[in-house]
Amino acid sequence: MFLWKFPCGYAKIVLVCARPERFINDALRCGVPLHNIRRVSKRELTALVRLNGADALYELAHECGAELRIIKTGGAAVLVSSLLSRGALLIGLFSAILLMALLSKRVLLISVDGANGASVRAVRALIEDELRLRTKRIAQLDRELIAARIAEADPSIALASIDFDGVIMRVHLIERTPEPEEDDALPSSIHADRDCVIIRIAAREGRAAVRAGDAVRRGELLISGDLTPEQGGEARFVHARGEIVGEVARRIAVRVEPVCIAPVKGEDRAEVCAIDVFGLRLTSASGFSDSSLELTESSALDAAFIPLRVSKGVAHRLVLGEKRLTHEQMLEEAEAELAAKLLAALPEDALIVSKSTELLWDEDGALLLTATVHTYEKIGFTRYL
Amino acid sequence: MKRSEKTIAKQNARRGRLARLGGEAMRAVRLPETTAGGFPRVTLLADLHAEIENHMGVLELAERIIRLKTAIGILRIEGERLDIRSAERESMLIDGKIVSVCFEIPQ
Known part of the structure; x- marks a missing residue:
């Protein structure tokens, strides 16, 4: 019966007249159905009527000398008409949605990390002014080209990499570290200090022995300080200098046993009671230095807006023993240990390029978590000739 | 106004008589009386x-x-x-x- 209410729209009317019953009959005779008719007083009643029937009722009320008031309107028709009357609001809303849709294709925020304040500002200015990012769509941007331009523009930056995260452009920088004080007079060469794939090599003094993309082993020559011509001639040696960035792959494994030694509940126990007030728990002395509290009964004694709860329970003495871990606990422990190992293994200037983890459950229930991490790092150490 | 009320009263009375007649007619031909309009x-x-x-x-x-x-x-x-x-x-x-x-x- 009330299915008509929302789609057709309705009006709640108050009718005041000498004989409301007669008005109802007249309305029905005119073909205006009434709903939820309720007598408020002898001369007054309320009813629901369709929106299109309200005008006819007005005329009828006028003819009968009755007073008719609409106190509420609702339904889809009213909603649509009120929305249409707020045309400006609708236009504004659609414009905002359209603008957001257009802007979502472009870079709105630039996040730069891995460099000091001056470099960050310089990189930001370069990206905004010279590359004119705002005028281009994200799909049109060449990440490698932008990274190369950043590295070219600022000599203090050794390597730049760019990622897009929605409308945020994340720029990761690796700064050049000041060269250690070396005896510049002595001829030397630069060798690889770990196995890696060369990403970028720039020999400022000396001759590059490898190229970008080459895989090198630890100790392999990267920049040679021996500039003696191959055809023979006068021997010439220099102190080799340069910037070498390589991709290093690391594999870090963590094993967590299902059983560990941890404090567990012992045989000794004592009854205690606890009072909780304002989130603070006061417990009666159990007599144990380390104990685990297990509350069995609890009752609220809230009084004068003070949240007071008194509980009764048992305190167990904690002793060192074998504790069986759940899978979730093992995984949590393994992840924490792996994160700590990673932090210790990676150099400060390393930029993580990719990371994958592998989970393996042993037959004896132990968990083996292995992470493979690829990073961009500075490579090379000086060896005097 | 009074005239119209009288007319309505007359119409109602006529409808009542018709309904009764219709009911009797339905009963006579052994049809359910509910089919007769007016009741x-x-x-x-x-x-x-x-x-x-x-x-x-x-x-x-x-x-x-x-x-x-x-x-x-x-x-x-x-x-x-x-x-x-x-x-x-x-x-x-x-x-x-x-x-x-x-x-x-x-x-």
Whole structure:
């Protein structure tokens, strides 16, 4: 019966007249159905009527000398008409949605990390002014080209990499570290200090022995300080200098046993009671230095807006023993240990390029978590000739 | 106005007579009387709803009593918290706790 209410729209009317019953009959005779008719007083009643029937009722009320008031309107028709009357609001809303849709294709925020304040500002200015990012769509941007331009523009930056995260452009920088004080007079060469794939090599003094993309082993020559011509001639040696960035792959494994030694509940126990007030728990002395509290009964004694709860329970003495871990606990422990190992293994200037983890459950229930991490790092150490 | 009321009263009386005649005719040809137009039909759902078809108008509307005019007399519905959930030209749905439904005996 009330299915008509929302789609057709309705009006709640108050009718005041000498004989409301007669008005109802007249309305029905005119073909205006009434709903939820309720007598408020002898001369007054309320009813629901369709929106299109309200005008006819007005005329009828006028003819009968009755007073008719609409106190509420609702339904889809009213909603649509009120929305249409707020045309400006609708236009504004659609414009905002359209603008957001257009802007979502472009870079709105630039996040730069891995460099000091001056470099960050310089990189930001370069990206905004010279590359004119705002005028281009994200799909049109060449990440490698932008990274190369950043590295070219600022000599203090050794390597730049760019990622897009929605409308945020994340720029990761690796700064050049000041060269250690070396005896510049002595001829030397630069060798690889770990196995890696060369990403970028720039020999400022000396001759590059490898190229970008080459895989090198630890100790392999990267920049040679021996500039003696191959055809023979006068021997010439220099102190080799340069910037070498390589991709290093690391594999870090963590094993967590299902059983560990941890404090567990012992045989000794004592009854205690606890009072909780304002989130603070006061417990009666159990007599144990380390104990685990297990509350069995609890009752609220809230009084004068003070949240007071008194509980009764048992305190167990904690002793060192074998504790069986759940899978979730093992995984949590393994992840924490792996994160700590990673932090210790990676150099400060390393930029993580990719990371994958592998989970393996042993037959004896132990968990083996292995992470493979690829990073961009500075490579090379000086060896005097 | 008085004239129109008289005309309506005459029409109602005629409809009542026709309904009775129709009912008798239906009975004579052994058809259900419900098929004859004009007879009020009252459908009760427990003591919660009463649906009245073929009514001829509301005579009295109050919280404890609703009186409707029909072709065969005045239908009196008594109860508590009575209200008209839906009123259309020929049918009416009454809500509330219905205690009794009866036709008033003409004085």
